[in-house]
Amino acid sequence: MARPGYLMSAWPWRSAAYLLTGVVTGVVVLVGIVASVAVGGVFALVLVGLPLLLCTALAGIPVAAVERYRLRLVDPEPALGQHGTPGEPGLWAWLTTRMRERATWRELGHALLFAGVLWPVDAVAFTALLLGPLSVVATPLLMAVFGEAKVLKVWLVTTWPAAVGFAVLGLLLLALGAYLLGVAAGARAGLARLLIAPREAALGARVVELARSRVRLVDAFEAERRRIERDLHDGAQQRLVALTMTLGLARLDAPPGPLAEQLAKAHEEAGTALAELRELIHGIHPKVLADYGLEAAVADAADRSAVPVDVDLELPGRFSQAVEAAAYFVVCEALANVGRHSGASRAEVSGGHRDGRLVLRIRDDGRGGARAGEGSGLTGLADRVSVLDGRLSLSSPPGGPTLLRVEIPCGPAS
Numbered sequence: 001m002a003r004p005g006y007l008m009s010a011w012p013w014r015s016a017a018y019l020l021t022g023v024v025t026g027v028v029v030l031v032g033i034v035a036s037v038a039v040g041g042v043f044a045l046v047l048v049g050l051p052l053l054l055c056t057a058l059a060g061i062p063v064a065a066v067e068r069y070r071l072r073l074v075d076p077e078p079a080l081g082q083h084g085t086p087g088e089p090g091l092w093a094w095l096t097t098r099m100r101e102r103a104t105w106r107e108l109g110h111a112l113l114f115a116g117v118l119w120p121v122d123a124v125a126f127t128a129l130l131l132g133p134l135s136v137v138a139t140p141l142l143m144a145v146f147g148e149a150k151v152l153k154v155w156l157v158t159t160w161p162a163a164v165g166f167a168v169l170g171l172l173l174l175a176l177g178a179y180l181l182g183v184a185a186g187a188r189a190g191l192a193r194l195l196i197a198p199r200e201a202a203l204g205a206r207v208v209e210l211a212r213s214r215v216r217l218v219d220a221f222e223a224e225r226r227r228i229e230r231d232l233h234d235g236a237q238q239r240l241v242a243l244t245m246t247l248g249l250a251r252l253d254a255p256p257g258p259l260a261e262q263l264a265k266a267h268e269e270a271g272t273a274l275a276e277l278r279e280l281i282h283g284i285h286p287k288v289l290a291d292y293g294l295e296a297a298v299a300d301a302a303d304r305s306a307v308p309v310d311v312d313l314e315l316p317g318r319f320s321q322a323v324e325a326a327a328y329f330v331v332c333e334a335l336a337n338v339g340r341h342s343g344a345s346r347a348e349v350s351g352g353h354r355d356g357r358l359v360l361r362i363r364d365d366g367r368g369g370a371r372a373g374e375g376s377g378l379t380g381l382a383d384r385v386s387v388l389d390g391r392l393s394l395s396s397p398p399g400g401p402t403l404l405r406v407e408i409p410c411g412p413a414s
Contacts (some may be wrong), residue, residue: 001179001182001183006178006179006182007175007178011074011182012178012179012181012182014073014074014185015073015074015178015181015182015184015185015186016126016130016181016185017073018070018073018074018185018188018189019122019123019125019126019181019184019185019188020122020126021070021073022070022114022118022119022122022188023119023122023123023126025063025066025067025070025114025119026114026115026118026119026120026122027119029059029063029111029114029115029119030115030116030119032059033059033111033112033115058095058098058099058104058108059108059111060104060105060106060107060108060109060110060111060112061083061098061104061107063107063110063111063114064081064107064110064111064196064197065081067079067110067114067192067196068080068081068196068197071189071192071193071197073185074185074186074189075189075193079193079196079197080197081103081197082101082102082103082106082196082197082198083097083098083101083103083104084097084101103196106195106196107195107196109195110192110195110196113195118188118191121188122184122188125180125181125184126181128177129177129178129180129181129184130174130177130181132152132173132177133170133171133173133174133176133177134170134174135151135152135170136151136152136166136167136169136170136173137167137170137171137174138167138170139151139157139163139166139167139170140160140163140164140167142163143157143158143160143163149163149166151166237274240270240273240274241274243270244267244270244271244274247263247266247267247270248267250263251263251264251267288300289324289325289328293315293317293318293324294313294315294318294319294324294327294328295313295315297324297328298311298313298328298331298349299311301328301331301332301335302335302349305335305338305339305347306339307335307338307339307342307344307345307346307347307364308345308346308347309335309346309347309348309349310346310347310348310349311348311349311350312348312349312350312351313349313350313351313352314351314352314353315352315353315358316353319358319410320410322388323358323388323408323410326384326385326387326388326390326408327358327360327406327408329381329384330360330362330381330384330385330392330404330406331349331360331362333380333381334362334381334404335347335349335362337370337378338362338364338366338402341366341370342364342366342367342368342370342400342402343366343367344364344365344366344367344400344402345365346364346365347362347363347364347365348361348362348363348364349361349362350363351406353410356409356410357407357408357409357410358406358407358408358409358410359405359406359407360405360406360407361403361404361405361406362403362404362406363401363402363403363404364400364401364402365400365401366400366401366402367398367399367400368396368397368398368399368400368401368402369396369397369398369399370394370396370402371396378392378394378404381406385406385408388408388409389408389409390406390407390408390409391406391407392404392405392406392407393405
Protein backbone atom coordinates (compact mmCIF):
# COMPACT_ATOMS: atom_id res chain seq x y z
CA MET A 1 0.00 0.00 0.00
CA ALA A 2 2.97 2.34 0.44
CA ARG A 3 3.94 2.04 -3.21
CA PRO A 4 2.94 4.89 -5.55
CA GLY A 5 1.23 2.53 -8.01
CA TYR A 6 -1.03 0.86 -5.48
CA LEU A 7 -4.23 2.37 -6.86
CA MET A 8 -3.37 1.22 -10.39
CA SER A 9 -2.32 -2.27 -9.29
CA ALA A 10 -4.46 -5.36 -8.79
CA TRP A 11 -4.17 -5.27 -5.00
CA PRO A 12 -7.32 -3.17 -4.31
CA TRP A 13 -9.36 -5.56 -6.44
CA ARG A 14 -7.69 -8.56 -4.82
CA SER A 15 -8.63 -7.11 -1.43
CA ALA A 16 -12.21 -6.61 -2.59
CA ALA A 17 -12.32 -10.17 -3.94
CA TYR A 18 -11.02 -11.48 -0.61
CA LEU A 19 -13.76 -9.68 1.31
CA LEU A 20 -16.48 -10.70 -1.16
CA THR A 21 -15.49 -14.36 -1.11
CA GLY A 22 -15.41 -14.09 2.67
CA VAL A 23 -19.05 -13.06 2.65
CA VAL A 24 -20.06 -15.96 0.40
CA THR A 25 -17.99 -18.49 2.35
CA GLY A 26 -19.24 -17.18 5.69
CA VAL A 27 -22.88 -17.56 4.67
CA VAL A 28 -22.26 -21.12 3.53
CA VAL A 29 -20.45 -21.97 6.77
CA LEU A 30 -23.21 -20.40 8.86
CA VAL A 31 -25.91 -22.38 7.06
CA GLY A 32 -23.90 -25.59 7.36
CA ILE A 33 -23.20 -25.20 11.07
CA VAL A 34 -26.78 -24.24 11.91
CA ALA A 35 -28.14 -27.18 9.93
CA SER A 36 -25.68 -29.61 11.50
CA VAL A 37 -26.41 -28.46 15.05
CA ALA A 38 -30.16 -28.47 14.43
CA VAL A 39 -30.21 -31.97 13.00
CA GLY A 40 -27.84 -33.20 15.69
CA GLY A 41 -30.06 -31.70 18.38
CA VAL A 42 -33.19 -33.35 16.99
CA PHE A 43 -31.52 -36.77 16.95
CA ALA A 44 -29.45 -36.23 20.08
CA LEU A 45 -30.99 -39.26 21.79
CA VAL A 46 -30.17 -41.66 18.98
CA LEU A 47 -26.90 -42.74 17.42
CA VAL A 48 -27.36 -40.47 14.41
CA GLY A 49 -26.71 -37.39 16.52
CA LEU A 50 -23.24 -38.46 17.57
CA PRO A 51 -21.76 -38.57 14.06
CA LEU A 52 -23.40 -35.24 13.26
CA LEU A 53 -21.95 -33.60 16.34
CA LEU A 54 -18.59 -35.13 15.48
CA CYS A 55 -18.86 -33.65 11.99
CA THR A 56 -19.65 -30.29 13.59
CA ALA A 57 -16.48 -30.53 15.66
CA LEU A 58 -14.47 -31.27 12.51
CA ALA A 59 -16.21 -28.60 10.44
CA GLY A 60 -13.33 -26.19 10.99
CA ILE A 61 -10.94 -28.32 8.93
CA PRO A 62 -12.51 -27.73 5.47
CA VAL A 63 -13.29 -24.13 6.39
CA ALA A 64 -9.65 -23.56 7.29
CA ALA A 65 -8.55 -25.23 4.06
CA VAL A 66 -10.73 -22.83 2.06
CA GLU A 67 -9.45 -19.90 4.10
CA ARG A 68 -5.83 -20.86 3.44
CA TYR A 69 -6.65 -20.93 -0.25
CA ARG A 70 -8.36 -17.51 -0.05
CA LEU A 71 -5.38 -16.02 1.76
CA ARG A 72 -3.43 -16.24 -1.50
CA LEU A 73 -5.44 -13.25 -2.72
CA VAL A 74 -3.87 -10.85 -0.21
CA ASP A 75 -0.93 -12.67 1.37
CA PRO A 76 1.95 -13.81 -0.85
CA GLU A 77 3.37 -16.03 1.90
CA PRO A 78 1.84 -19.53 1.80
CA ALA A 79 -0.32 -20.48 4.78
CA LEU A 80 0.59 -24.01 5.79
CA GLY A 81 -1.68 -26.42 7.61
CA GLN A 82 -0.79 -27.44 11.16
CA HIS A 83 -2.15 -31.00 11.09
CA GLY A 84 0.09 -34.00 11.52
CA THR A 85 0.05 -37.31 9.68
CA PRO A 86 -1.80 -40.17 11.43
CA GLY A 87 0.44 -42.97 12.59
CA GLU A 88 -1.80 -45.64 11.08
CA PRO A 89 -4.01 -45.82 7.99
CA GLY A 90 -7.77 -45.81 8.27
CA LEU A 91 -10.62 -43.48 9.18
CA TRP A 92 -10.51 -44.17 12.92
CA ALA A 93 -6.81 -43.30 13.15
CA TRP A 94 -7.47 -40.10 11.21
CA LEU A 95 -10.38 -39.12 13.47
CA THR A 96 -8.52 -39.80 16.72
CA THR A 97 -5.50 -37.88 15.47
CA ARG A 98 -7.55 -34.88 14.44
CA MET A 99 -9.58 -34.80 17.67
CA ARG A 100 -6.38 -34.72 19.74
CA GLU A 101 -4.75 -31.92 17.78
CA ARG A 102 -4.86 -28.35 19.00
CA ALA A 103 -5.06 -27.15 15.40
CA THR A 104 -8.46 -28.87 14.98
CA TRP A 105 -10.01 -26.89 17.81
CA ARG A 106 -8.37 -23.67 16.69
CA GLU A 107 -9.90 -24.18 13.25
CA LEU A 108 -13.28 -24.93 14.80
CA GLY A 109 -13.07 -21.66 16.73
CA HIS A 110 -12.16 -19.88 13.51
CA ALA A 111 -15.15 -21.44 11.73
CA LEU A 112 -17.55 -20.35 14.48
CA LEU A 113 -16.07 -16.84 14.51
CA PHE A 114 -16.23 -16.78 10.72
CA ALA A 115 -19.88 -17.80 10.67
CA GLY A 116 -20.98 -15.45 13.45
CA VAL A 117 -18.87 -12.30 13.19
CA LEU A 118 -16.34 -12.13 10.38
CA TRP A 119 -18.50 -12.45 7.30
CA PRO A 120 -20.87 -9.64 8.37
CA VAL A 121 -17.82 -7.44 8.90
CA ASP A 122 -16.58 -8.42 5.43
CA ALA A 123 -19.98 -7.53 3.98
CA VAL A 124 -20.06 -4.12 5.69
CA ALA A 125 -16.50 -3.31 4.57
CA PHE A 126 -17.14 -4.43 0.99
CA THR A 127 -20.38 -2.44 0.76
CA ALA A 128 -19.13 0.72 2.43
CA LEU A 129 -15.72 0.89 0.79
CA LEU A 130 -16.47 -0.32 -2.74
CA LEU A 131 -20.17 -0.46 -3.57
CA GLY A 132 -20.90 2.87 -1.89
CA PRO A 133 -18.24 4.88 -3.79
CA LEU A 134 -19.18 3.10 -7.04
CA SER A 135 -22.82 4.12 -6.60
CA VAL A 136 -21.72 7.75 -6.11
CA VAL A 137 -19.53 7.56 -9.23
CA ALA A 138 -22.54 6.23 -11.18
CA THR A 139 -24.66 9.33 -10.39
CA PRO A 140 -24.44 10.79 -13.96
CA LEU A 141 -25.42 7.42 -15.41
CA LEU A 142 -28.47 7.24 -13.15
CA MET A 143 -29.37 10.81 -14.15
CA ALA A 144 -29.21 9.85 -17.81
CA VAL A 145 -31.42 6.80 -17.31
CA PHE A 146 -33.98 7.97 -14.75
CA GLY A 147 -33.74 11.77 -14.98
CA GLU A 148 -32.75 11.97 -11.33
CA ALA A 149 -30.57 10.08 -8.87
CA LYS A 150 -30.69 9.56 -5.14
CA VAL A 151 -27.12 9.34 -3.88
CA LEU A 152 -26.69 6.78 -1.08
CA LYS A 153 -30.46 6.92 -0.50
CA VAL A 154 -29.98 10.34 1.08
CA TRP A 155 -29.35 13.16 -1.42
CA LEU A 156 -31.62 13.70 -4.40
CA VAL A 157 -29.77 14.96 -7.48
CA THR A 158 -31.73 16.54 -10.33
CA THR A 159 -29.13 18.72 -12.10
CA TRP A 160 -26.14 17.76 -14.19
CA PRO A 161 -23.60 19.97 -12.37
CA ALA A 162 -24.52 18.30 -9.11
CA ALA A 163 -24.33 14.87 -10.73
CA VAL A 164 -20.83 15.57 -12.10
CA GLY A 165 -19.76 16.91 -8.73
CA PHE A 166 -20.98 13.77 -7.00
CA ALA A 167 -19.15 11.65 -9.61
CA VAL A 168 -15.88 13.47 -8.84
CA LEU A 169 -16.52 12.99 -5.14
CA GLY A 170 -17.19 9.33 -5.80
CA LEU A 171 -13.82 8.95 -7.51
CA LEU A 172 -12.09 10.44 -4.48
CA LEU A 173 -14.06 8.16 -2.18
CA LEU A 174 -13.20 5.22 -4.43
CA ALA A 175 -9.48 6.02 -4.15
CA LEU A 176 -9.77 6.34 -0.38
CA GLY A 177 -11.84 3.18 -0.24
CA ALA A 178 -9.15 1.28 -2.15
CA TYR A 179 -6.70 1.96 0.65
CA LEU A 180 -9.27 1.17 3.32
CA LEU A 181 -10.09 -2.06 1.48
CA GLY A 182 -6.41 -3.00 1.73
CA VAL A 183 -6.42 -2.23 5.44
CA ALA A 184 -9.57 -4.24 6.06
CA ALA A 185 -8.44 -7.19 3.98
CA GLY A 186 -4.99 -7.14 5.57
CA ALA A 187 -6.43 -7.09 9.10
CA ARG A 188 -8.90 -9.81 8.19
CA ALA A 189 -6.16 -11.98 6.68
CA GLY A 190 -3.89 -11.39 9.67
CA LEU A 191 -6.60 -12.59 12.05
CA ALA A 192 -7.29 -15.66 9.91
CA ARG A 193 -3.58 -16.53 9.75
CA LEU A 194 -3.26 -16.09 13.51
CA LEU A 195 -6.06 -18.60 14.06
CA ILE A 196 -5.38 -21.26 11.44
CA ALA A 197 -1.76 -20.81 10.26
CA PRO A 198 0.33 -18.86 12.79
CA ARG A 199 3.77 -17.98 11.50
CA GLU A 200 5.34 -19.03 14.81
CA ALA A 201 4.00 -22.55 14.42
CA ALA A 202 5.23 -22.73 10.84
CA LEU A 203 8.62 -21.46 11.97
CA GLY A 204 8.70 -24.05 14.74
CA ALA A 205 7.88 -26.80 12.25
CA ARG A 206 10.68 -25.59 9.99
CA VAL A 207 13.11 -25.58 12.91
CA VAL A 208 12.14 -29.15 13.78
CA GLU A 209 12.56 -30.23 10.17
CA LEU A 210 15.93 -28.49 9.97
CA ALA A 211 17.06 -30.27 13.13
CA ARG A 212 15.94 -33.62 11.71
CA SER A 213 17.63 -32.96 8.38
CA ARG A 214 20.79 -31.97 10.22
CA VAL A 215 20.79 -35.26 12.09
CA ARG A 216 20.20 -37.13 8.82
CA LEU A 217 23.12 -35.28 7.23
CA VAL A 218 25.38 -36.17 10.15
CA ASP A 219 24.38 -39.83 9.90
CA ALA A 220 24.93 -39.80 6.14
CA PHE A 221 28.32 -38.15 6.59
CA GLU A 222 29.42 -40.74 9.13
CA ALA A 223 28.18 -43.57 6.90
CA GLU A 224 30.19 -42.12 4.02
CA ARG A 225 33.29 -41.90 6.22
CA ARG A 226 32.90 -45.54 7.17
CA ARG A 227 32.47 -46.51 3.52
CA ILE A 228 35.64 -44.66 2.51
CA GLU A 229 37.53 -46.25 5.39
CA ARG A 230 36.31 -49.70 4.39
CA ASP A 231 37.21 -49.19 0.72
CA LEU A 232 40.69 -47.94 1.57
CA HIS A 233 41.24 -50.70 4.11
CA ASP A 234 40.04 -53.53 1.87
CA GLY A 235 41.29 -52.13 -1.44
CA ALA A 236 44.18 -49.69 -1.61
CA GLN A 237 45.83 -50.87 1.60
CA GLN A 238 45.85 -54.51 0.52
CA ARG A 239 47.36 -53.59 -2.83
CA LEU A 240 50.08 -51.58 -1.11
CA VAL A 241 50.82 -54.50 1.21
CA ALA A 242 51.16 -56.81 -1.80
CA LEU A 243 53.36 -54.25 -3.56
CA THR A 244 55.59 -53.91 -0.50
CA MET A 245 55.99 -57.67 -0.19
CA THR A 246 56.77 -58.00 -3.91
CA LEU A 247 59.38 -55.26 -3.74
CA GLY A 248 60.90 -56.85 -0.63
CA LEU A 249 61.22 -60.25 -2.35
CA ALA A 250 62.67 -58.60 -5.47
CA ARG A 251 65.15 -56.73 -3.29
CA LEU A 252 66.33 -60.00 -1.71
CA ASP A 253 66.75 -61.69 -5.10
CA ALA A 254 68.51 -58.78 -6.84
CA PRO A 255 72.35 -58.85 -6.98
CA PRO A 256 74.23 -55.97 -5.34
CA GLY A 257 74.39 -52.91 -7.54
CA PRO A 258 72.30 -49.99 -8.82
CA LEU A 259 69.22 -52.19 -9.33
CA ALA A 260 69.29 -53.39 -5.73
CA GLU A 261 69.63 -49.82 -4.50
CA GLN A 262 66.63 -48.71 -6.59
CA LEU A 263 64.58 -51.65 -5.33
CA ALA A 264 65.53 -50.82 -1.74
CA LYS A 265 64.49 -47.21 -2.26
CA ALA A 266 61.19 -48.28 -3.85
CA HIS A 267 60.57 -50.71 -0.98
CA GLU A 268 61.10 -47.97 1.58
CA GLU A 269 58.81 -45.58 -0.30
CA ALA A 270 56.12 -48.24 -0.50
CA GLY A 271 56.45 -48.88 3.23
CA THR A 272 56.17 -45.16 3.94
CA ALA A 273 53.09 -44.88 1.72
CA LEU A 274 51.53 -47.87 3.48
CA ALA A 275 52.17 -46.30 6.89
CA GLU A 276 50.67 -42.99 5.77
CA LEU A 277 47.65 -44.75 4.30
CA ARG A 278 47.11 -46.66 7.56
CA GLU A 279 47.30 -43.37 9.46
CA LEU A 280 44.82 -41.82 7.03
CA ILE A 281 42.44 -44.74 7.43
CA HIS A 282 42.73 -44.48 11.19
CA GLY A 283 41.92 -40.75 11.01
CA ILE A 284 38.89 -41.21 8.80
CA HIS A 285 37.10 -43.69 11.03
CA PRO A 286 39.25 -45.96 13.19
CA LYS A 287 38.28 -49.60 13.22
CA VAL A 288 38.72 -49.76 16.99
CA LEU A 289 35.97 -47.13 17.35
CA ALA A 290 33.56 -49.08 15.15
CA ASP A 291 34.34 -52.44 16.79
CA TYR A 292 34.96 -51.65 20.46
CA GLY A 293 33.47 -48.24 21.12
CA LEU A 294 34.54 -44.84 22.36
CA GLU A 295 36.39 -45.93 25.49
CA ALA A 296 38.76 -48.25 23.60
CA ALA A 297 39.22 -45.68 20.80
CA VAL A 298 40.17 -42.94 23.27
CA ALA A 299 42.65 -45.29 24.96
CA ASP A 300 44.16 -46.06 21.55
CA ALA A 301 44.41 -42.32 20.74
CA ALA A 302 46.10 -41.74 24.11
CA ASP A 303 48.66 -44.45 23.36
CA ARG A 304 49.51 -42.77 20.06
CA SER A 305 49.73 -39.27 21.54
CA ALA A 306 53.09 -37.48 21.63
CA VAL A 307 52.36 -36.43 25.23
CA PRO A 308 51.69 -39.02 27.96
CA VAL A 309 47.94 -39.19 28.55
CA ASP A 310 46.01 -40.58 31.50
CA VAL A 311 42.55 -41.91 30.59
CA ASP A 312 39.73 -42.07 33.12
CA LEU A 313 36.48 -42.77 31.30
CA GLU A 314 33.44 -44.44 32.83
CA LEU A 315 31.07 -45.30 29.99
CA PRO A 316 28.19 -47.73 30.52
CA GLY A 317 28.19 -48.98 26.93
CA ARG A 318 27.91 -47.87 23.32
CA PHE A 319 26.27 -44.69 22.05
CA SER A 320 25.04 -43.67 18.61
CA GLN A 321 27.62 -43.66 15.85
CA ALA A 322 27.39 -39.89 15.37
CA VAL A 323 27.94 -39.19 19.08
CA GLU A 324 30.89 -41.59 19.35
CA ALA A 325 32.50 -40.23 16.18
CA ALA A 326 32.16 -36.60 17.28
CA ALA A 327 33.50 -37.32 20.76
CA TYR A 328 36.43 -39.33 19.40
CA PHE A 329 37.52 -36.68 16.93
CA VAL A 330 37.22 -33.96 19.56
CA VAL A 331 39.58 -35.96 21.79
CA CYS A 332 42.01 -36.62 18.92
CA GLU A 333 42.11 -32.97 17.84
CA ALA A 334 42.50 -31.80 21.44
CA LEU A 335 45.39 -34.21 22.05
CA ALA A 336 46.98 -33.12 18.78
CA ASN A 337 46.76 -29.50 19.91
CA VAL A 338 48.31 -30.44 23.23
CA GLY A 339 51.24 -32.06 21.46
CA ARG A 340 51.75 -29.20 18.99
CA HIS A 341 51.05 -26.03 20.94
CA SER A 342 50.84 -26.46 24.71
CA GLY A 343 54.31 -27.59 25.72
CA ALA A 344 52.65 -29.85 28.27
CA SER A 345 54.39 -32.74 29.97
CA ARG A 346 51.19 -34.64 30.68
CA ALA A 347 47.52 -34.67 29.73
CA GLU A 348 44.37 -36.33 31.01
CA VAL A 349 41.12 -37.43 29.37
CA SER A 350 38.24 -38.07 31.76
CA GLY A 351 34.46 -38.08 31.71
CA GLY A 352 31.39 -40.26 31.61
CA HIS A 353 27.65 -40.37 31.03
CA ARG A 354 25.65 -38.00 33.22
CA ASP A 355 21.92 -37.20 33.01
CA GLY A 356 21.56 -38.13 29.37
CA ARG A 357 24.72 -36.32 28.30
CA LEU A 358 28.17 -37.56 27.36
CA VAL A 359 30.70 -35.40 29.21
CA LEU A 360 34.40 -35.34 28.27
CA ARG A 361 37.20 -33.32 29.85
CA ILE A 362 40.64 -32.97 28.25
CA ARG A 363 43.17 -31.32 30.56
CA ASP A 364 46.87 -30.59 30.19
CA ASP A 365 49.53 -28.87 32.30
CA GLY A 366 50.92 -26.74 29.46
CA ARG A 367 51.44 -23.04 29.08
CA GLY A 368 47.77 -22.23 28.43
CA GLY A 369 46.59 -19.22 26.45
CA ALA A 370 44.61 -21.24 23.91
CA ARG A 371 42.11 -19.18 21.91
CA ALA A 372 39.51 -20.10 19.33
CA GLY A 373 40.13 -18.77 15.84
CA GLU A 374 43.91 -18.69 16.12
CA GLY A 375 44.70 -21.84 14.23
CA SER A 376 43.92 -24.15 17.14
CA GLY A 377 41.01 -25.88 15.41
CA LEU A 378 38.70 -25.12 18.34
CA THR A 379 36.14 -23.44 16.09
CA GLY A 380 35.86 -26.58 13.99
CA LEU A 381 35.46 -28.68 17.13
CA ALA A 382 32.71 -26.39 18.40
CA ASP A 383 30.91 -26.62 15.05
CA ARG A 384 31.16 -30.40 15.04
CA VAL A 385 29.72 -30.62 18.56
CA SER A 386 26.99 -28.05 17.91
CA VAL A 387 25.64 -30.19 15.05
CA LEU A 388 24.58 -32.66 17.75
CA ASP A 389 23.24 -29.85 20.02
CA GLY A 390 26.31 -30.20 22.20
CA ARG A 391 28.42 -27.59 23.97
CA LEU A 392 32.15 -27.00 24.10
CA SER A 393 33.79 -24.80 26.73
CA LEU A 394 37.44 -23.86 27.13
CA SER A 395 39.40 -22.63 30.12
CA SER A 396 43.00 -21.76 29.26
CA PRO A 397 44.48 -18.92 31.30
CA PRO A 398 48.06 -17.81 30.51
CA GLY A 399 50.40 -20.13 32.37
CA GLY A 400 47.90 -22.99 32.27
CA PRO A 401 46.42 -25.40 32.89
CA THR A 402 44.08 -25.83 29.91
CA LEU A 403 40.73 -27.59 30.31
CA LEU A 404 38.50 -28.42 27.36
CA ARG A 405 35.01 -29.63 28.35
CA VAL A 406 32.56 -31.18 25.90
CA GLU A 407 28.93 -32.12 26.53
CA ILE A 408 26.91 -34.00 23.89
CA PRO A 409 23.27 -34.99 24.45
CA CYS A 410 22.71 -38.69 23.88
CA GLY A 411 20.29 -41.40 24.83
CA PRO A 412 21.01 -44.26 27.18
CA ALA A 413 23.98 -46.43 26.32
CA SER A 414 23.39 -49.80 24.70
